Amino acid sequence: xxxxxxxxxxxxxxxxxxxxxxxxxxxxxxxxxxxxxxxxxxxxxxxxxxxxxxxxxxxxxxxxxxxxxxxxxxxxxxxxxxxxxxxxxxxxxxxxxxxxxxxxxxxxxxxxxxxxxxxxxxxxxxxxxxxxxxxxxxxxxxxxxxxxxxxxxxxxxxxxxxxxxxxxxxxxxxxxxxxxxxxxxxxxxxxxxxxxxxxxxxxxxxxxxxxxxxxxxxxxxxxxxxxxxxxxxxxxxxxxxxxxxxxxxxxxxxxxxxxxxxxxxxxxxxxxxxxxxxxxxxxxxxxxxxxxxxxxxxxxxxxxxxxxxxxxxxxxxxxxxxxxxxxxxxxxxxxxxxxxxxxxxxxxxxxxxxxxxxxxxxxxxxxxxxxxxxxxxxxxxxxxxxxxxxxxxxxxxxxxxxxxxxxxxxxxxxxxxxxxxxxxxxxxxxxxxxxxxxxxxxxxxxxxxxxxxxxxxxxxxxxxxxxxxxxxxxxxxxxxxxxxxxxxxxxxxxxxxxxxxxxxxx
Amino acid sequence: xxxxxxxxxxxxxxxxxxxxxxxxxxxxxxxxxxxxxxxxxxxxxxxxxxxxxxxxxxxxxxxxxxxxxxxxxxxxxxxxxxxxxxxxxxxxxxxxxxxxxxxxxxxxxxxxxxxxxxxxxxxxxxxxxxxxxxxxxxxxxxxxxxxxxxxxxxxxxxxxxxxxx
Numbered sequence: 001x002x003x004x005x006x007x008x009x010x011x012x013x014x015x016x017x018x019x020x021x022x023x024x025x026x027x028x029x030x031x032x033x034x035x036x037x038x039x040x041x042x043x044x045x046x047x048x049x050x051x052x053x054x055x056x057x058x059x060x061x062x063x064x065x066x067x068x069x070x071x072x073x074x075x076x077x078x079x080x081x082x083x084x085x086x087x088x089x090x091x092x093x094x095x096x097x098x099x100x101x102x103x104x105x106x107x108x109x110x111x112x113x114x115x116x117x118x119x120x121x122x123x124x125x126x127x128x129x130x131x132x133x134x135x136x137x138x139x140x141x142x143x144x145x146x147x148x149x150x151x152x153x154x155x156x157x158x159x160x161x162x163x164x165x166x167x168x169x170x171x172x173x174x175x176x177x178x179x180x181x182x183x184x185x186x187x188x189x190x191x192x193x194x195x196x197x198x199x200x201x202x203x204x205x206x207x208x209x210x211x212x213x214x215x216x217x218x219x220x221x222x223x224x225x226x227x228x229x230x231x232x233x234x235x236x237x238x239x240x241x242x243x244x245x246x247x248x249x250x251x252x253x254x255x256x257x258x259x260x261x262x263x264x265x266x267x268x269x270x271x272x273x274x275x276x277x278x279x280x281x282x283x284x285x286x287x288x289x290x291x292x293x294x295x296x297x298x299x300x301x302x303x304x305x306x307x308x309x310x311x312x313x314x315x316x317x318x319x320x321x322x323x324x325x326x327x328x329x330x331x332x333x334x335x336x337x338x339x340x341x342x343x344x345x346x347x348x349x350x351x352x353x354x355x356x357x358x359x360x361x362x363x364x365x366x367x368x369x370x371x372x373x374x375x376x377x378x379x380x381x382x383x384x385x386x387x388x389x390x391x392x393x394x395x396x397x398x399x400x401x402x403x404x405x406x407x408x409x410x411x412x413x414x415x416x417x418x419x420x421x422x423x424x425x426x427x428x429x430x431x432x433x434x435x436x437x438x439x440x441x442x443x444x445x446x447x448x449x450x451x452x453x454x455x456x457x458x459x460x461x462x463x464x465x466x467x468x469x470x471x472x473x474x475x476x477x478x479x480x481x482x483x484x485x486x487x488x489x490x491x492x493x494x495x496x497x498x499x500x501x502x503x504x505x506x
Numbered sequence: 507x508x509x510x511x512x513x514x515x516x517x518x519x520x521x522x523x524x525x526x527x528x529x530x531x532x533x534x535x536x537x538x539x540x541x542x543x544x545x546x547x548x549x550x551x552x553x554x555x556x557x558x559x560x561x562x563x564x565x566x567x568x569x570x571x572x573x574x575x576x577x578x579x580x581x582x583x584x585x586x587x588x589x590x591x592x593x594x595x596x597x598x599x600x601x602x603x604x605x606x607x608x609x610x611x612x613x614x615x616x617x618x619x620x621x622x623x624x625x626x627x628x629x630x631x632x633x634x635x636x637x638x639x640x641x642x643x644x645x646x647x648x649x650x651x652x653x654x655x656x657x658x659x660x661x662x663x664x665x666x667x668x669x670x671x
Contacts, residue, residue, distance in 0.1 A: 051658045164581035167569050174563040185552035193537050223596040223630050390631035401607055404661045414608035431582055444641040448555045455550045
């Protein structure tokens with residue numbers, strides 16, 4: 001079955017009434033939580049995991065993918081109108097876009113972000129459609145050693161490349177890996193790190209960890225340190241439509257942003273933060289209006305926004321073809337697959353083509369829905385920003401405790417939730433990124449399985465990872481990935497520490 | 507980087523967290539060494555990975571501890587948000603809300619526990635209208651209870667409020 005036929009059969013799945021409704025629900029919910037400060041796609045999908053356990057997998061994953069895409073669109077609205085960025089990948093949008101809004105140009109800023117997200121999202125989904133089957137061909141040649149090597153690559157990119165400090169990123173990663181050890185060993189059935197507590201034999205559920213870090217920790221932090229800082233919301237005056245010159249200045253940055261963003265998401269080499277920086281730097285260099293940069297230049301919104309969305313789509317390539325998550329949301333999506341007994345990877349394309357291609361087709365549909373939701377209806381979403389903080393965070397915690405308690409109706413899970421919330425509070429205060437913990441928890445047990453398989457095949461010879469050509473080159477890439485972006489970042493952005501760092505709620 | 511810039515998280519905290527990582531790592535290594543598997547093949551048993559991860563965590567803890575004692579952790583953010591004084595009363599109220607919910611939910615039921623949680627958190631964030639907060643809390647928790655139990659098949663305790671079901 002060639003790609004085009006497969007995609008068309010995917011559209012048949014995605015356009016069924018039920019899946020269309022779930023997709024629409026997903027993108028609407030995604031936009032809403034993207035707009036709301038304090039809630040992100042990772043937290044939302046984690047909260048929905050227990051409630052969707054009885055769903056049919058394709059529909060549930062279409063819902064989750066809609067939330068993932070929708071949050072990207074909604075996040076840009078908040079970045080432009082609010083003086084605090086919603087997520088790390090929209091820092092640049094928050095800078096230029098918020099400045100545009102302050103100059104009374106909120107409308108065009110929102111429009112170029114939404115249309116740019118649509119253009120980039122759609123083009124990147126086309127690239128995903130083409131790249132995924134090609135990647136599957138490569139992945140089919142992978143053995144345990146190769147899988148372990150790409151997992152190490154993912155660990156390093158998530159923890160050491162993003163954020164301010166590789167040491168703090170790695171600390172977060174190893175904390176997640178430690179949490180992943182708790183419970184019965186999948187191969188020998190031996191209990192590990194359970195301290196004799198029967199509730200820990202099944203391990204710590206991802207829902208508890210994600211909700212504890214993203215909801216409880218974040219709420220504690222905002223209440224303790226940020227509640228005295230008032231949010232300043234810019235109003236949307238006049239038309240949200242762009243003028244002719246806005247269009248002329250936007251379309252090239254959209255395309256360049258897409259071209260920069262997708263490979264970064266797909267490789268996986270640095271998530272969506274670095275491509276937005278690179279896109280911003282490129283637009284600043286190429287613009288005919290350099291004097292506007294730093295005062296609200298539309299190119300500085302159009303390019304990075306496109307790069308952000310293209311990278312988000314790109315991240316689905318390693319997730320679907322290798323089962324490799326390169327961010328917190330992708331990690332939670334992976335555990336959603338696992339909830340249904342599915343393991344993303346090359347075999348999934350053969351065993352569940354309807355699901356995979358239905359999911360990819362739903363992304364095309366979702367992008368169209370999102371453009372409609374975010375452009376003419378932007379005024380509706382802006383209203384969400386005026387929900388008072390006490391009511392918003394109280395609501396977040398009602399759903400957070402519901403998600404944790406709903407797992408197995410145990411007060412122990414709520415105690416664990418609070419404990420992990422305290423850790424999340426400390427991590428936020430001391431600028432330790434949260435995403436590596438989530439990725440470590442989900443990917444750690446899989447990495448261990450692959451490592452032990454590889455070592456069993458090689459009869460305990462640890463050099464197997466360096467003597468197999470694919471595994472060795474992936475590990476070499478890992479080393480490069482660790483060094484090259486640091487050099488790039490240092491050269492292009494001399495003051496990285498002035499930027500607000502990783503916003504852990506996304 | 508100036509370690510004494512005002513409002514910055516204290517170096518004591520950084521050192522303490524680093525120490526915590528070293529100790530947790532050592533604990534993981536120790537626990538890993540206790541796992542005895544019969545089918546340990548060329549040393550590749552269930553104890554191997556805990557050993558590696560625990561050592562890694564301790565090592566990073568040592569690096570961060572060294573940083574904390576030599577000018578503080580590197581590249582810490584220095585903006586408006588890091589210069590705020592802590593509001594420990596809010597921290598306490600929210601902790602109380604979560605822990606009270608934990609004690610109450612199985613006994614008083616989801617709706618009552620959640621409504622109380624909602625009102626307390628709103629109070630922690632500085633809301634001065636408990637009546638309004640409780641009404642909103644019920645407007646959220648009652649529909650959520652029915653959507654999740656009847657619609658999505660989740661099992662939540664009704665507690666003191668029984669619905670003649």
